[in-house]
Amino acid sequence: MLNRLLPLLITFTLVAAACGGSDQLQIDGLAAEINPEECVDGSGKEVTIYSGRTENLIEPVLEAFACATGISVQVRWGSSTQLALLIDEEGKRSPADVFLSRSPGPVGFLESKGLLGTIDDSVLNLVGEENRSAEGSWIGFSGRKRVLVHNIDLVPDAELPSSVFDLTEEKWRGKVAIPGTNGSFVDWFTVFRDQYGTDVAAQWLNDMVDNDARYYPNNRSIVEAAGRGEIEMGLVNHYYNYQEVAAAGDEHRARNHDLDDNDIGSLLIITAATVLDSAENSEAANELLAYLLTGPVQSYFTNRTFEYPLAAGVQPNAALPKLSALEIGSVDFDALGGGFEETAKIIEASGIQNQ
């Protein structure tokens, strides 16, 4: 079979090579929107990134960074959880300089293992105190807000609740989806415990289970199911519904509902950047983090990927739900310590995963 496939493979490879670029770095599309300038010559410096943020969202930013600074960028894409496990396994010899995480959980894991280095003060000061670690081990670079996604044909606007605590009412029996074991939900629930105490948070989750809340594995599947009308509503990150609407327009029948400003259900969860303790290119790594927090990149995040900007005075895109006071950084995330382990136990014990 090889002798038949080989010519095919070679053709494919040649075509792919022909489509690849020349030596001089040139960028276009979204990357050029972020950095409209001519690319500077290669500086010989490089930085290796393990990115739990996906290629579709971040690659234009990294291309613009390489173009603007002449620093060459290597990326391993993956899920934040798996990349955190990989860094733990690689330990001191990890080739990674920077880890970008979709949510705080995997960062907390690496911090507990002592694998995170310290970010330069000049970079840390680019965001407000509430969006960075007091020890300087991580920094937020964009945000995703918790919202209640709902099917507009099944749940009239007027009836929408204003707090997650309303969802335990009989009225919503069997109608609320919860991504019980998903990373962002686990992070949210950990903050919930920190704000209201473990008893209140655990009681809420148990009440939700008693109220026949429905388990779904992740945000995307809830937003998709709400769009079809399989479920009335669900607790998710705001971000996914924008993508579904961008893809299917009015055919997608779900919209985000912003809960009360002070409700825990309106929490902003940051995506975090870290420099690893073992980083060999920590200077370039800090340059990258600083670049993520520049105006053009923050504008890109809010206008192109519908996330919340955290720095450079950039205002959130007008289409996003209004941002309230409650942000994850305003909670002392570092002090939660074994918070995630305890959270996992409570969630497991609630039985939500069998709903």
Added chain:
Amino acid sequence: MTQTRAPRELRVFGLICSLAFAFPGLYLIWRNFTSGADPLGLLLANETLEPFWRTVRLAVLVSLSAAGLGTALAWCTTRTDLPFRRLWRVLLPIPLVFPTFIGAAAFIRTLNPGGLANDMFGSIGINETPELRGLFGAWFVLTLFCYPYVYLPVAARLRQLPGSFEQSALILGDSAPQAFRRIVLRQISGSLTAGTLLVFLYTISDFGAVQLMRYDTLTRAIESNYLARPPMAFALSLILLIFAGLVVLAERSVSRRLPEVKSRRASQPMTYMLGRWKAAATALVGATLVFAVLAPTAALVDWAADGLLRTQRGGRPLTIDPSKVIEAATNTLSSSVVTGFVAIMAVTPIAFLVGRYRDRIGRMTHSVVIATFAVPGILIALSLRFWTIRSGFFGDLLYDSMALLIFAYVVRFASLAMGTALVAVKTVPDGLHDAASTLGADRWRRFRSVDLPVMRPGLLAAGGLVILSTMKELPISLIVAPIGFPTLTTRIFGSFEDAFVAEAGIMAVVLVCLSALLSWFLVLRRADHL
């Protein structure tokens, strides 16, 4: 059977293989010690037992239905005058290539309430749509994803079996079903049990489908504890692996009692005239393809088409361009085809050790190779990182290399080829062998001129299983691949994670087309010429 002692080189090779394939298991044991895990304590805890029994229940159900469906499809497409047999043979292996994380989501998109089928039937007044979820949903979807594990090896076997026994049985008055039960079932039993074992092991290790169907199994418990409670994740994984090992041993003790059927390539298989059963057989094959291939592909095409139309109308532009798709497709194709070849080369000697020489090392290696199939891909990936980073110069050499990626894929999937290769070895008639050696042919020449021609259909089916499975592999492709080596599956994952459904849909359609192309090569260009 000639009971000669295995050549020493073969035994050494077997030993090396069993070590190589034991990497993930040894890593798991090591991690259980270093993380202070307590697998024994967990064994009887409720939080283990409940998901464990759910896992077992699902695996048994899926195994039974996939075995039945796979065998029926294999028989219909190889032994009957079913119309369009060649087309069916190209299409039937395709479900192997759907990564479950998007395949199951596509099923849901098509079949669940408010989905594509609902829209379609709604317009003719049918509005009742069952919701695929829980045990039923997981069973349904996994049966459709897994039947090729049985279908491919059994079909390869059926095409090759001599029809003479069946003919005699029919002449002596057996009905066709009787002949099937008394003759054919015995002849294919080796391939059937080997394939069913793979279905069982795949089901207990699957995460993508069960989580989307919201059926809580051990893999979900493992997955959500990796960061929060690593000792628990490691302990549960070890329990899963030990259970898989026990199942493999049980299968072996069953399959040892199965009859061995020799064959020659010259023999002409039977072809049954379906007559009035033709409609029913066509319906079976058609329905399987509608549900297993068309249903998920419809959702993928829908996602892809929406995205393409949107860009035309000036909506959000796609984040991928043709060069990215071609790059990923090339990587996918080259790495999976190489993996297929390496896997066949790795398992064939082991199959000889077990099948021809009944060697103890061979039997051990065989079990290790197959049980490894139940280890979740992420643990294989992490274990390879663990070992390379600790093995000095050698590790540095391999780190971030294609060789390591292929090795990881082979460890993950060679099991798929193992059972089929073993059956292939056992089919070679001893008489032929003895004759060849009497005539003075050396071992290598005997292998080439006697063994290989008889084994080829089985080995090709085995290679096909490995290639199609490698194309969809996710965690190893993300974690072990050299930096800057995207595959279709990694790009589909990245897009789908952030709900870029159009991009994911386009690349998944490309993946399905590639698999159809490979299947066409395997089925039409080769196997039929034998």
